[in-house]
Amino acid sequence: xxxxxxxxxxxxADSTRDAAAALAELARPGDLLLLVGDLGSGKTAFCxxxxxxxxxxxxxxxxxxxxxxxxxxxLDLNHLDVYRLQQVGEAHDLGLSELLDDGGVTLIEWGDTIxxxxxxxxxxxxxxxxxxPEHRSIDxxxxxxxxxxxxxxVRTALDPWLDEAAAGPEDGAGSC
Amino acid sequence: MNDHAATGAAVDDSTVxxxxxxxxxxxxxxCVRGGREVLSSVVSSQxxxxxRYGGVVPEIASRAHNELIIPVLARAxxxxxxDGEDVDAxxxxxxxxxxxxxxxxxxxxxxLALAWDVPFVSVNHLEAHLYAGFLEDPDxxxxxxxxxxxxxxxxxxxxxxxxxxRLLGQTLDDAAGEAFDKVARFLGLGYPGGPAIDSVAMSGDxxxxxFPRSMIDDGLDLSFSGLKTAVVNHVxxxxxxxxxxxxxxxxxxxxxVLVAKARRAAESTxxxxxxxxxxxxxxxxxxxxxxxxxxxxxxxAFLPSRELCTDNAAMIASTGWYRLRRDGATPLDCGADPxxxxxxxx
Numbered sequence: 001x002x003x004x005x006x007x008x009x010x011x012x013a014d015s016t017r018d019a020a021a022a023l024a025e026l027a028r029p030g031d032l033l034l035l036v037g038d039l040g041s042g043k044t045a046f047c048x049x050x051x052x053x054x055x056x057x058x059x060x061x062x063x064x065x066x067x068x069x070x071x072x073x074x075l076d077l078n079h080l081d082v083y084r085l086q087q088v089g090e091a092h093d094l095g096l097s098e099l100l101d102d103g104g105v106t107l108i109e110w111g112d113t114i115x116x117x118x119x120x121x122x123x124x125x126x127x128x129x130x131x132x133p134e135h136r137s138i139d140x141x142x143x144x145x146x147x148x149x150x151x152x153x154v155r156t157a158l159d160p161w162l163d164e165a166a167a168g169p170e171d172g173a174g175s176c
Numbered sequence: 177m178n179d180h181a182a183t184g185a186a187v188d189d190s191t192v193x194x195x196x197x198x199x200x201x202x203x204x205x206x207c208v209r210g211g212r213e214v215l216s217s218v219v220s221s222q223x224x225x226x227x228r229y230g231g232v233v234p235e236i237a238s239r240a241h242n243e244l245i246i247p248v249l250a251r252a253x254x255x256x257x258x259d260g261e262d263v264d265a266x267x268x269x270x271x272x273x274x275x276x277x278x279x280x281x282x283x284x285x286x287x288l289a290l291a292w293d294v295p296f297v298s299v300n301h302l303e304a305h306l307y308a309g310f311l312e313d314p315d316x317x318x319x320x321x322x323x324x325x326x327x328x329x330x331x332x333x334x335x336x337x338x339x340x341x342r343l344l345g346q347t348l349d350d351a352a353g354e355a356f357d358k359v360a361r362f363l364g365l366g367y368p369g370g371p372a373i374d375s376v377a378m379s380g381d382x383x384x385x386x387f388p389r390s391m392i393d394d395g396l397d398l399s400f401s402g403l404k405t406a407v408v409n410h411v412x413x414x415x416x417x418x419x420x421x422x423x424x425x426x427x428x429x430x431x432x433v434l435v436a437k438a439r440r441a442a443e444s445t446x447x448x449x450x451x452x453x454x455x456x457x458x459x460x461x462x463x464x465x466x467x468x469x470x471x472x473x474x475x476x477a478f479l480p481s482r483e484l485c486t487d488n489a490a491m492i493a494s495t496g497w498y499r500l501r502r503d504g505a506t507p508l509d510c511g512a513d514p515x516x517x518x519x520x521x522x
Contacts, residue, residue: 013402039362040405044349062350062401064358065200065328066272069515095275133409 004148006155008138009130009163016042016127016136017049019161023140024053026150026157027075029103032118034111037127042136043109046125050107051077063109068094076104083110091117123147137163187501191264194252194288195493196245198281199273199301200237200328203244205252206489207263211497212310216255217483217490220244238276245284252489260292265505267496270298271516272328278512286508295505297496302518304491305453306335308484311494316478321447323438325462326454327353327368330434332396332441333518338498343518344441345396352430353456355400359407359426363419373423374459380424382461385410385417387429392436396444403429431462435469442475451478458485 010016033050035043044062051060054073063069063081071077078099085091091114099106100119108114112124121144130137138161142148155162189210197204206217253259268285271278282298289296305324309316321344324331330347350358353370360369365376387406390399407426411417434456442450450470456462463479470477484491 038408039358040401040408044401048349059346059348061347062354064354065351066514067274129409129412133405 004142004151006140006151006158007163008140008158008161010042010136010138010161011132012134013042013045015161016045016138017052019138019158020046020049021053022157022160023154024050024105026153027054027105028146029075029105030100031105031146032100032122033105033107034115034118034122034124035107035109035127036112036124038129041127041129043127046127046138047077047079047107047109050105051079054105068099070104076102078102078104078106079109080106080111081109082114085114120144121146186264187497191497191500192256192258192262193265193267193297193493193496193500194263194285195299195489195491195496196249196266196268196281196285197301197304197487197489197492198241198245198277199269199271200277200487202487203241203248203281204487204489204492205245205249206493207252207256207258208311208490208493208497211494211501212314214311214490215258216252217488218248218252218255219483219486219488220248221486237274238280241277241280245280249284260288263288263292263294265289265295265297265496265500266292267297267299267492267499269301269304269492270510271513272301273512273514275512275514278514282512289508295500296508296510297500298506298510299492299495299499300516300518301487301492302329302331303341304495306333306341306451307495307498308453308480308488308491309451309478311490312481312484313478315476316451317448317476319445319447320449320451320476320478321438321441321445322451322453323434323441323457323466324453325352325434325456327351327357327456329353329454330398330400331518332437334441334445334447339502341518344445345398345437347398347400348391349399349401350404352398352400352434353454355404355430356427356456356459358404359423362408362411363422365419365423368455370456370459373427374461376420377424377427377461380418380420380422382424382428384421385425387425389429389433389436392433396437396441398433398437400430400433427459427461431459431465434462435465438466439469439473442473447475449476449478451480453480453485455486458482 048060056071056073124141126139204219207215266285266289319336332344335341357369360372365372
């Protein structure tokens with residue numbers, strides 16, 4: 001665990017939503033988050049909570065079918081799911097660069113599969129089952145300058161969900 | 177949206193509408209007279225193309241629509257025995273769907289409307305599914321509740337008249353068909369997941385595993401994400417479990433929820449009919465239990481034929497006829513909207 005990683009533990013889908021909502025308080029225009037995790041690990045729940053934190057009123061549903069769904073909030077939310085894409089080139093068809101430039105926040109489920117066509121500046125959110133079927137271990141990994149500079153505030157904002165057992169001694173240093 | 181009501185005057189039982197549907201998997205063109213009489217309905221299924229990818233790939237979808245639209249159109253005209261001058265209006269799905277795919281159909285429809293000098297009519301894909309019943313069931317009456325279940329949508333809609341409807345409930349996370357697709361892929365059963373699970377479930381025990389029936393007693397919204405997760409958790413914890421039993425138990429859980437919600441929606445609105453629509457309406461267990469529930473509750477049941485379950489253009493042409501009669505033509509500067517919502521009742 002390095003200082004660009006913040007490890008969380010949530011105990012239900014609702015607690016995953018709450019943590020994501022708290023993270024969304026730190027969001028800025030143009031932010032990019034990639035969600036990584038198996039089927040049923042809570043990617044859509046995370047996006048629902050994040051949207052709530054952005055002030056999106058509309059129900060956020062799985063974008064698997066439509067690939068891209070956009071919502072209006074304090075900041076606009078672009079919610080993508082590239083589960084169905086198998087070739088990186090196909091991501092160009094989604095109009096990614098336009099979405100990233102439109103002043104909203106973009107969340108991409110299964111986003112780790114298309115990093116080749118993304119700017120190297122994002123927060124990677126790894127979700128995985130953790131023992132109890134309801135529990136999730138969530139690693140937030142800052143890649144690039146935008147999120148690396150915010151690791152300390154991420155840690156503060158998400159204090160209730162921090163996985164203490166995983167916190168290493170260097171984590172408190174937070175220098176970038 | 178427009179007030180070209182003048183064109184509405186000429187809409188009657190002899191009016192032929194050509195409909196085009198390209199919102200997702202299917203390139204489809206149909207000719208329908210008077211809103212109900214299907215003269216031709218051609219669907220060029222792209223499912224084989226997509227099966228290799230385990231889902232709809234937008235780039236492939238729009239390229240394939242581009243290649244298929246002219247041949248499918250030509251065949252629909254030929255089968256209907258029509259020339260361009262026999263077509264009175266052209267309708268196309270403008271949303272929701274994949275933007276690149278939608279634009280192929282919308283552009284073709286506008287070009288035809290211009291060339292033939294007839295009205296263009298925009299049609300909402302979800303509204304069109306509500307109209308599928310009128311193409312096959314002359315006894316279908318208002319007020320009715322439609323349960324629309326597909327890969328992208330799970331909706332309960334109260335329909336009180338043509339163009340008058342209200343959304344009663346919808347999925348809060350995954351669509352029912354999406355749950356079928358994802359569970360089938362997880363179980364290694366292939367794509368599309370609905371038919372794969374339907375057939376494997378035939379030899380499984382639907383009571384073998386008690387999967388959760390999320391929100392079954394709670395309002396008219398639905399949720400299938402928790403069920404999907406429960407299937408994944410169960411198989412991981414019990415790797416030796418029979419795939420047939422997982423498929424059958426999963427399918428039973430989905431159908432129990434869908435049927436319970438549809439019954440409650442009909443009861444709470446005082447509907448006289450319940451109609452099924454969308455791709456998941458082809459599921460054999462859902463059809464059986466839906467019919468049984470309607471018989472018990474004294475409701476007129478409508479089950480679409482397999483052709484009308486999946487995306488098709490006959491329902492687009494039919495809806496286009498009703499929309500043209502009510503609202504007139506749609507201006508040609510109307511675009512496609514991938515997130516188009518089901519418009520609230522007027």
